[in-house]
Amino acid sequence: MDLYYDPVVDEHVSSPMGLMAPVWYLAPQRPDVARSAWELAVTVAGLDGDHPPTPEAPGLLADPGFASLLAMQTAEFDDGTVKDRIWAVLDGLHEPTVDDDLGEHVYGFGLGEPHPRGQLNARVMAGWACTPGAWSRIFTQPADDRFDEPTVVGVDFPDVALSEARWDGTALHLAGRARNASLAGGRTSLSVTGLPADGTWTLVRPDGTVEPVDAAGGWASFDLTVDGAHQELRPT
Numbered sequence: 001m002d003l004y005y006d007p008v009v010d011e012h013v014s015s016p017m018g019l020m021a022p023v024w025y026l027a028p029q030r031p032d033v034a035r036s037a038w039e040l041a042v043t044v045a046g047l048d049g050d051h052p053p054t055p056e057a058p059g060l061l062a063d064p065g066f067a068s069l070l071a072m073q074t075a076e077f078d079d080g081t082v083k084d085r086i087w088a089v090l091d092g093l094h095e096p097t098v099d100d101d102l103g104e105h106v107y108g109f110g111l112g113e114p115h116p117r118g119q120l121n122a123r124v125m126a127g128w129a130c131t132p133g134a135w136s137r138i139f140t141q142p143a144d145d146r147f148d149e150p151t152v153v154g155v156d157f158p159d160v161a162l163s164e165a166r167w168d169g170t171a172l173h174l175a176g177r178a179r180n181a182s183l184a185g186g187r188t189s190l191s192v193t194g195l196p197a198d199g200t201w202t203l204v205r206p207d208g209t210v211e212p213v214d215a216a217g218g219w220a221s222f223d224l225t226v227d228g229a230h231q232e233l234r235p236t
Helices: 031-045 064-077 082-093 119-131 133-138
Strands: 002-006 011-014 096-099 105-107 152-153 162-168 172-178 186-192 199-204 212-218 221-227 231-235
Touching: 031 064, 064 082, 064 119, 064 133, 082 119, 082 231, 105 119, 172 221
Parallel strands: none
Antiparallel strands: 002 011, 096 105, 152 186, 162 172, 172 231, 186 221, 199 212, 199 231, 212 221
16 A cells, blocks of 8 residues: 655655555445454454463564554554553553653653654554544544534643533533643633624533623633633523
C-alpha cells in the first residue's frame, strides 16, 4: 500500500507494514477487511496466545511504530484481553512519563529524543481514549447537528482542559481540569456560542449554587470552576 505518492519526484512511498497501515481507514468502510487485518496482526504479535508478549519479552511490540499502531487499532475492535496485553507492554517497556508541572503524560519509546515523538504518542492516546466502534461511528453515524449546537470557545488551554463539554439538547454539561495542582480549584473564563435562546441562563456550580449568565446573539461568557467537577449551563 502506498502511504502517499510524490508526483514531483515520481516516488511512491510504500507502507512497511502491509495491511496494518490501512486498518484505521478501512474500519468505517470495510469493517470485515479491517477486522481480518487487525486479527492477523494480533496473531502474529502473539497477543491472542497462551504466552503473550511481556515488557521483558515484547517480540514485535518492541518496535514503537508497530506497538503504537496496533494499540490505536485495537481500540476499535477490543476492550478486553488483547487491549490489556498491549498496554501492559506499553506501560512496562515504552517509557511512560508523567510531568506533573506540564500536566502531560507521554511515551519516550526508548528513542532518546528531547521531545516526545508526536505521531507515536498520538496513536497511543487515540487507542487509550477510543472504545470499540467509536472511530467508525464518526463516519457511519454522523451527528450532523453538532455543527449547529452550542460550542465552547476561548478555553485557556493548556492551563485548562475540558474533560466534558456535552450538549444534551437542553443544557450544556461542562467539567474543567487544570494542567497542574497549582492551578486546580481556581476559575477560568470561557464563552459559549450557538445557544438556542437569548436572555438569562443559569450556571449550576459543583456545590449546587447557581449563577445567572446573560446570553445575547447566542453568545454567553462566564467563569468555570477548574476542579474536574460537573457543572451545568441551562435555561432559567
